[in-house]
Amino acid sequence: MATTAINQSVEKETYLNAGYGLKSWLLTKDHKRIAILYLISITVFFAIGGFFAMLIRLELLTPAGDLVEADTYNKLFSMHGIIMVFFFLIPSIPATLGNFLVPLMVGAKDLAFPRINLLSWYLYIIGGTMALVAMFMGGVDTGWTFYTPLSTEYVNTNVIPVALGVFVAGFSSIFTGLNIIVTIHRMRAPGMTWSRLPLFIWSHYAASLIMVLGTPVVAITLVLAALERAFHIGIFNPQLGGDPVLFQHLFWFYSHPAVYIMILPSMAVISEIVPCFTRKRIFGYEFVALSSIGIAVLGFLVWAHHMFVAGISVYAALVFSLLSYLVAIPSAVKVFNWTATMFKGSISFETPMLYAFGFIGLFTIGGLTGLFLANLGVDIHVHDTYFVIAHFHYIMVGGAIMGYLGGLHFWWPKMTGRMYPEAWAKLSALLVFVGFNLTFFPQFVLGYMGMPRRYHAYAPEFQVLNVLSTAGASVLAVGYLFPLFYFLWSLKYGQIAPNNPYNAVGLEWMTQSPPPAHNFDKTPVVTWEAYDYENQPQEEVPVV
Amino acid sequence: MWEQLPLFPAQASKIAPQVDILFFFLCAVTVFFSLLIAFVVVFFAVKYRKEKHPHAEQIEGSVPLELTWTLIPLAIAMVMFVWGASIFFIESRPPRDAMEIYAVGKQWMWKFQHVEGVREINTLHVPMGRDVKMIMSSQDVIHDFFVPAFRVKADVLPGRYSVVWFHPTKAGTYHLFCAQYCGTQHSGMIGEVIVMEPDEYEAWLSGGGAEGSLSGTGQKLFQQYGCATCHRSDTQGRGPNLTGVFGKPVLLDDGRTVVADENYVRESILNPGAKVVSGFKPIMPTFQGQLSEEQLIALVEYVKSLAGPNPNSAPVTNRPVVPNNATQQ
Amino acid sequence: MSSDQAVVASELQHHFRDMEQQKETATFGMWIFLITEIMFFGGMFCAYLIYRLSYYQSWVDGSQRMDITLGAINTAVLIFSSLTMAMAVHSAQVGKRNLIILFLILTLVLGCVFLGIKAVEYHDHWENHELPGKYFSGLDKNGVDKGWHDVPHTSLYFALYFAMTGMHATHMIIGAGLLIWLIVAAYKGKFNENYFSPVENVGLYWHFVDIVWIYLFPLLYLISHKHTG
């Protein structure tokens, strides 16, 4: 790898030095700068959400509810869930890496609607600020699911501002999805056919479909709930004739597909990292590509598996259970294809690849435990216990965040022009993996034993496992703090990154690091297939 | 072994071992696939590491392989589904002769009402070896009746009855949890289920300070609230004679037919205009807001008792019939 | 392609190859946005469907309080405004600036007429306590009992009536704002036969709002009006 920038002029023009001052950032229409804005704001939200998580874990160290009041605890997990889902994980990859890379990967100068892209960041900030202000002015204690009639008639916390914050952030998500879809359809470089698109693009396309089709439904649902709370219009209140279960249907119509908004972009990252560090074309390109679309479409058919004990009909439960099993199949296809890609590869173990290994393993466990929950017989027992908590943290923390971190490391040189310190990165990847398993594996056991979730105090026999979990969370927190520090450090002291440090293929690697404001000096013309590692020179490709 | 090492919940109902076997099967599949993938990944990672294998061989993919790893998981998944569904079917259909106990959830306590008249709070006594059916409703928000040792759980909703049933097989004291988040003291909405030998249970019932049977209480309310002025035990009343109504189909004035289950009786009292019996005028006043959940239960039980000696042929389903008869429209 | 570029280079944003691509992209983006709008209203249509099937009697009672005449007039007004909107786009396509402005103003006026009539209807329901949830009452403004069968669920009908028509009216108001913006832009001569995407896209939006009403009208006013028994 090149270690100096001697061959590049010091004055090299990049999107980073295309303008200076706060205004040049806050009013930018450059997708790369907006990605950086998102990256910073998302990190802030992750830290706040993680802070709440640590308080949750500390409270659960002892069976008695002694650290914080019951109300405080309820606010902690509600705000943890709301922040992590709506303000961290949903925008995490699509709005940072996706924003940065989609135009580069398809060979465009920008996303289709740069102004809407900036608007989406502002909406995110407005929604996030609303939620945060509401949280610090008394918080909200409905759980991230806002179930009625609790949220509309019974709690006396800031439900309306938080719901509206989520509503506004929802539009930010809609606009991101819209932009990505339109860009993929309309802005591809000459020669970039659908079958030549990187799988990153396919997965983002699928996730964007969900954002565009699902988010509006949760938006209107939250509006109705807010109206109900403000004016008691009775749509979901049984005392006024409404049906609280209808709220759950409408909520999960979005929120189940939303879990695929969170995982598909992560799968997108893995599908780039694995071929690069095995030096191989991905195994079964078409199958991986189509499985993304399959997940997105089938994902809309299974929402009521969150409601098996909520009072839905027996027949509906059967239908939704069956469909939930079907949605697992495309995920299986992906896992097997990534594994098969390694066959006869030439494998190296840089940090992104370590995260990819972590993703594959933990996503598999998380996904397979999803099958327990999709199972009617077992879900009756484990519904709303820590088994569910463990399931989704395996996917969302073990899977999605591993993918996010892997992607950040992988494209960090491209985004900032600096290398991260490899040794530190490997150490923190290890810490995250160990800490993660220690935190969440005991929760599977707790769940099957019957410890209900959202419990401020619990029965004494659950303590040992809870202590393990809290210990793990501390390790995990350290593991997450490392990247924060060494990424910041690398901005100043990291090695200057070459244009293509990993000898990866893909248009984003063919422009300089960091890319110039217009991405490519000349519109690229694509004449090769995706993941063409066979014809990839082992040395750095010349700058376009 | 499980007693010393609290890593597994007690098995105290007929369904529990069945759920556990299914659970172990799922665990086996999970362990198998996780290890398979972990093993293959590690194996490739070692065997094809860059130092050993500097030049990757390009392989496009293979349709037979793709089919294999689509169809095998699909087949396994279908086994899981059918197995789970069969257990769910048992769990969803309470046996006809199950004994009935009413439960009311409210923020943040459980109130139980035995048909014989005994009332309990946060503690539930049940006999071993009998089918027990809980008929539950909530006074405020959604709660959830969860007994891990029985492997059963059901949401308790405001505005309607939901049902869960179990068959205790082992005497002892077990946790009762509220599993649906319901506000501040959600984690305090816990209690105990005490499973007793049948004769002990009988002794407990008779010593339990019952103020007359539940249907007896209901009969008093029926007089007190003036129901009896319209509903008489002959055909002269302004309202239908309620004898023998429960559990039977009722013809409504818009031509639909509904079965008179607990939810129907409840709705008839609280919102009489929603389903008007054929041949009658919608003159019955609503009792919404005048009756507590407990009083409602008593009235429902009384109407049930009018249906004859075996009111337990109750046609309530696990997933209750909401005020909804779209199918009949 | 490149001839366009010379004519209207100022309207071509830097990241597009040519006007053709820019226009295609804008229209496609608008359609994707309309998808989200369909799903947005879809949530309420779902609630409507479920409750209508569950509480049919209340839907009969509720819809009999609707003024079909006003509803029909409003439908006509909105369809007419769709025509004028389509004509505005047509005028843009053929580059007739004055006609664009004329038709846009007509559309705006018709939109306001619609909102006005809607306000009259709202006022009437308000006076008669035909309101959602706890504001609902079975008595009309003279205190006469309307003989409703199932009061709690009839209030549900009005909850959905106000939610759906209210959300529709909100979209109309946004649409009116967009029209004003277009009128100003057209007045400044921003649009010509090569560049009229904004007119076209606001047009799409306006027609979409019209389509929502095309469904709301029968669902809320008509289909339960004659009790089917």
Added chain:
Amino acid sequence: MAHTEETHNHIVSPKLYVGIFLFLMVMTALTVFAATINFGIMNPVIALVIATAKATTVILFFMHIKYSTRLTQIVILSTLFFLFLLLGLTLTDYLSRAWMAYPSR
């Protein structure tokens, strides 16, 4: 069929627009008229068929879908598919709740 990008700027004649407008007005009158007659179970069906006819015309002509790309057409159809998923699958719950009124054991 005209589905290529060149024909995107298809200009519809004002005459056609007026024709469409008249058709829509007639349909409106028809549906109001139909509402005065009791067709029983067919009431909603008739009203919705008419509404769909109107909506389709608006989409095809006022919104130029007849002249736009195949892609846009697919987008609209698939959205309707997802809308029906929302309505249909929610219905499976509510419609089948009454089915198991009698336990079989």
